[in-house]
Structure formats: structure tokens, C-alpha cells
Amino acid sequence: MSRRSLIGVALVATVVGYVRVESASAIPAFARQYDLQCNVCHTRPPRLNRFGEQFHMMGFQIPSAARPGGLVGTLQEDGPIKTLIDSLALRIEGGLFEYTESPRETETKFAPPDEITLFVARPLLPDLSFFVEIEGEPNGVVFEKRRYFTKGEAGLGKEAFFMLNLGRLLGALGAPTMEMGGQTMVGKHGGFSMHGPMVMAGKVDPNTNFSYATNRQLIAPTELEVKRGAVERLPVVPYAFASKFFGLFKNRDEREPQLVTDQVMYNTAGSPGADFHAMINDVFLGQVGFLRENEGFNTYGMARFDLLDRRELAFNVSALVNGGLGVVRAPDPDDRDHPGGRRLDRLRYGVAANVRWKDLDVYGALIWDQLYGLPGELRSDFDRTATGLSVQADYLVQEKIMVSSRFDQLWAGGLRNETRDGSVLSVQAKFYPWQNVAFFVRDSVNLRSFVEQSPLLNWRNQVFVGIDWDF
């Protein structure tokens, strides 16, 4: 499909989407399932507040108030049509981009719905729920036949999983349990208590529980730009969670590069695997799991301490250790544009913190990555350590306006002749005429020197005006 016709289709899709959504409005599934306002669970969509985190942790159910009959009870009470409609949600994102490459060169691009996502989610039983995203990317970037190009795609989205509370199972094995509104918790009233453990299995995003939840940030990543089959410009993402290394490959046969800004490992946007997490005494959250990644898999452990929640001040810190076995491929020492035979292990560790005080929400993460198993021939030319820092602050100016700012710093690793560090400052204002609809304007500034050859640095400024029908 030619670029012009693609834009035409996208325009139509946007208009149709706009008209449809404007009349039928966005369909926030959980809001309708519980007749709740969005802001009960979100500081402002999509970022979760503490109640939203608890809601998520308990399998998308009001804490201590699971419907005893699960889906059957819902069907009996609401009927099949309302139950079906309440299980669905839609999200559309799109907008207008403008890049400034130099003071005189700008590029303006219309970004028709980047993503149209259909969500199907609800509790099935008091201890079991599911969540599935079906995603359409009209202008998604794909890598096929060793080339990048824009191509409309539809399929399973970032996340698709079951969440199961194992408390009852532990009870059967002898652990003391508490029945908390249909949800089984391990422990004894007045003593030890544990929410869960919950298992999330399928295509999961484990970092929802992290102090810096990658996929619940308000400043969304920009899109990858490609031109003539190659990467033209890398997206602006929270660099702390990026791949961070130049010159690596995802796999051997397809020769797909592992881009330095890809979100990987624990901080993936969604990956096949299983995640176990439990909240102990409402203070300590422990999490372990494994995820498939490229040709290997990675395991992780995360601990979060909720140190304070009083006087409108909440503070938590997290520590992460993440080991990836054979998750990336080193370049061929003799031909560094191609993947070699050696799969590398990656160790990721880091800390994150989140402070919420009144209308302010500040969160940051410092993440270190280290590679193991490099071929000897590459060692002198390859920096096998990298670090990323992301710090974001969101401030609610008034009920419908949230301003955000994020600073991202990348101390990149990888092939020394390709490696570039990055520093980006982003600011964003988001206007919510309704709680589930946001118009936003975002500006990102490259704080480093302009480097034409580097897809990380070949821009000075990016402006993105967009709309997000959120759920």
C-alpha cells in the first residue's frame, strides 16, 4: 500500500473512529463493571494510583469485595448483553508529529491512530480473572525480510493473561487463610497477611507493580521512524528500561536488530511468561517470574517496600534483579552488521522510587545492564555495561489538566564505534475533557548534540499533539 493511500485510510479511520467514539464514547470496561469513575483507580489515565494498583493486584476486583458468583453471578444480575459490553474497552491513540532536525528543517507528520486496542477483561471467578488486548496498528513498524517498513497489523496486543489467586491453594496445603470478601488471603487476622500470591500467566507486563511502572506512565513513547528499510529515528522512551546496547541482534535467522530503545526484560510492554507476586503485611511486595525474550528467556525478582502512606504522602522504593539467559545475539566479529553465533546473557538490576504527595507524583528509576558471554574478538570494541535513568514528575494543575515532565539519560553500551549516549527532556500537558479522553501536547528536546548519522540523536526537537481515548 502506498504511503498516500495508507494515510488516506488512516485519515478515514481516524474520522470514523472520532465520530464513533464521540457518539458512543470510549468504553472503559472496569469503570462500567463497577460503576466507578476513572479517577478512582488512576491519578489520571493511564497511570494507576494506589487504589488502582490494589485493584490490579487483586485481579481487577474491588479489594475485599469480589462478586461471589464471578461471571455467572454477573450474567444473572446484568444479563449477557451488558456483561459482554462491560467486558470490552477500546483505546485509540493518534495525533500529529513535528520534528525539527535543525533550526530550518522541520518535518510534520500526521500520525493517524497509532494503535487501536480492544480490551476484553473481567473477573471470571473471585480468584480468577483474565485480560486480553487485541491490537490494531494501522501504521505499525514491522521488520520483515531484513527491512523495516510501515505496515498495518492486527493481532494479540501487548498483554493477554490469566490472573489467578493461589491463596486458596495454599490453604489446602495447610497455610492459614482469611476469606476477605471472596478473595482468599494467606495469614491470620491481626498477624501475618499476604495478598495472593497471584500468578499472572500468558503474555504479561510484570512491571505494573514496580515503583516506576513502565507501561503506566503518562508520557507515552514516541513511534519508531523508518525510511527505505532502515531505522531513521529511534523513539523517545524511558531510557532506564531500554535495551541500551548498540549493535546487538534479537535473533539469528531474521537478523532483526535489538534496537537500543527497545523496552526489554522485566520492563517489557508484554511478553510470554508467568509472574508471581504477593503483598505481605501491606508493606512488602515480592515478585518473581520468567519471561520469554527473543531466543532466550529471562527471570526476575523484584521487591517493593511501601514505606509510607499518610498525610497525603505515599512513598515506595523498589529493587530489581533480572537475569536474561541467551536473550540477545552479539554481532558477528567478522561482519558486525550481521548476528554472530553467540547468544549473550544480560544481567539487569536497578532501583526505583515513587513519591506521591498531594497533586504531585514523582517516580524515577536507575537501571544498570551488563552483558555476559561476549566473543573474545569483540571485547576490546564492545562496552558491555550500560545504564539508564528516567525521572518523571506529574502535577495535577487542576482537575482536568495534568502537566508532566520526564528526563531520560542513557549511558549506552555496545559497539564502541556506534555507541552514543542520549539525554532527553520531555514536557507534556494533558487535558481531560472527560476522564477517559485526553488531548495532549508533548515536546521533547534532545539535550545532546545533533548527529545526523545517529538515529538516536538526529533530531533537535519533537512536538506531538495527540489524542488518547484511554481506558
Place this chain on the structure above:
Amino acid sequence: MLANPFRFLAVAVFVLLVGLCATRPPAGRANGDKDKHEQKGGHAHVPAPTEYADIHVPLSVWTAARMIARGKEIYTTRCAVCHGDAGDGKGPAGVALPLKPADFRDKAGVAEMRDNYWFWRVSEGGQVEPFKGRGSAMPPWKGQLSVEERWAVMAYQHTFSGHQGPHVPWEHPGSVAMGRDIYAMACVMCHGVDGKGDGSVGPMLSPRRAPQPRDFTAGVFKFRSTPSGELPITADLYRTVTEGIAGRGGPLTFGMRRHRIMPSFRQMPEEQRLEVLEYVKTFHRGFWEREEITRVTIPSSPPATPDRIARGRDVYVNAKCFECHGESGRGDGPAAPTLKNDDKLPIEAADLTRPSQFKNGARPEDVYRTLMTGLDGTPMPSYADSLQPDQAWDLVFYVLSLSLGGRAAEAGLRVVR
């Protein structure tokens, strides 16, 4: 790439599901070890029903020598035969009973009994569930002993436990442990650890304006069936927890019945809702210190007629409801922009054309209650002193008729009915 992991995970989830469905927590382990206490002392850790939930023993009773002496007299003649002279539950008549009499020397068991539960047990004996079904032979004493006499006997029984001082939750945190756990799980994010309404969620929920999460320590409650300025009864709190609280705003969507800013906990078992309320009440000792509870009576609803709605319109004007709620009831009266609550936060006048947003409920009796009790802490006053019940009903039906845009009274009737 996805096929294999998904196959594996599907099998794993299936196995776990089978395990989950096939198992239930052993009864002896579910909700702590309450059954152990039941075997030892005959009391089940269940909350007192709402009609007893507000009967808290005055703090001075527990330590008053006169009350303890009076309680001893009663205990010796009426209770010792089963509970034993030493309060150990081994009286001669109690030995053969299927459900053993309470052992008041069991410090842990006594500490778990809240005063209102204790009073309920003494008053109703074993004639109510769940004790009746378990074969309790304890007689009800409410017909034979006055309230003070029942308090006196409780004060004497309490001495067997060796505890000094009043028998209140802040002396025995274990008595509200279940409620505290539920509170920590479901309420603390908004209402805060100390119940001051200072959880981290509130400020962003409605920034710098009302409503904010309730500060339970202040003792000011909007939704009551008690006169203005008084604490609510447990049933009022129960209604709020069950129904949640509706509000303005929310998502632009369809299919929502109410746009709640506080969730409904109606799916939480009734027993647990009462447990969490017992914990919430501990944030304000006034619940234990009030001597008398007055309730605003809600007479049965008269039939709604066009005449009544027309009269209600006059009441609406004469009571100057329009100053805040506006001529058409949309909450846009001349005083609306200046309204503030007791915390000096801007507050919106209710849009009376949208009953689904009424925070205190939209049934006729709910609106009547709101009119007669007011909403403490807000500019909405109580009209108990200025409106006769019949006038209040007129106003109730007029207010409910406004949801059709204040059109003909006949149209309003459809809503009311």
C-alpha cells in the same frame, strides 16, 4: 514464537484451576482460628447486628465498683450455674451443654469480644443465629434485666479476664483485627492509615475541592439518619459502604448506572462490612461516649400526586433551595459558585436533575432523610426544624420530578413511581 509458551501456560493454568476448584480452605483455618475459641468458649467472632451495633457500654461502667458489685449479684444468681463461680465456663449446668459456656478467664477470647457483641449475647442469649443453630442453651436476658443490669453483669464478667480498664477496642486491638485488615486492603488508600482522610488517592481524585475522603477522626459525617451535628449510627455507615458514593464527572461512556467516586462494597459479605465499620468507629471515641442516640424518623411515603409536587415547588421557593440548586435544580443557583464546605474547599451544589448523582441515595426516603438531617460539613442544612413531615414529602417529590427537567408535575410522577 508464542505457540509453545502459550501451550505450556495453558496447561499450567488448567492444572491450577482444577486445584483451585477442588479445594476450599479447611474450615478450621479460614479466617484465623476463631473455631478454636468457639470450642473453648462458645462465642463466634461475628459482628453484632446493626440493631445492637451502636449499643456501646459507657467507659466508666467497666471499672465502677458499684456496677461491678451489682453485676456480681446478678451473675451469682443467674449466670454462675453455667459459667461457674470463677467465670471459667464450668458451672454445674454448663458441663453437659452442646455449646460450652464462655470462659471469661480466657483473656484472648474476652479480648476479642467487642462490647456491643457482648451486650447482644447477654440480651439475646442463644436464641439467635449463629448460636441457635449450634445448640446454644443460653437464655435471653433482655426481658429480665435492664440495660444497666446487663452492663453491670458484663462489667463483673470482665473482671475474670484480669484486664484492668474499660473493655474497648483501643485496649484490645485484636477485637477489630479483621476490620483493620479489610480497611488496610480496601480503604487506607483514600482514608489513610489513621482514618484522617489523608490517603494518597484523595488529592488527585478531586483536587482542591470537595468531596474529599472522610476524616473519621473529626466525627463529622454527611450521611446520617441522626440529627445534624451528631454521629451516624452503624446502619448509616453500612449503607454508605454498601452503596458507595456517587459523584459528578466520570468517563464519557454508556452503560454506567452511577459514576461512583467511592466504590460500592455490596459484594463484601455483610459480616465483613460490619467488621470494617467496627474498626472505622474506633477512629472516633465519640461512638463510645454518646449516651443517647436520636434518629430522624422517616414516616412512610405518602402517594405522589400532582398537587403534592406543585406544593413542593412552593416549598422549594420558600426554603430558598434555588439559591444553591438553581431554578431548574441544576445546581447552578446564584450562591453555587461561592459554596464551600467546613474545610473551606469549594463544593458543588447537587444537580437535582440527575438523581443518579445523589450521594445520599435517590429513593424518596433517601431524599427525605437528606432534607431532614442535612449533610454535615457541607452547606446543605437540616430542615428538620423548619419543615413539617408533610411539607418535606412535598419537597421530596418535587425534587425527584426535576430529573425530567422540571417539566409538568405529571411527568415527574412517572419518575417518582
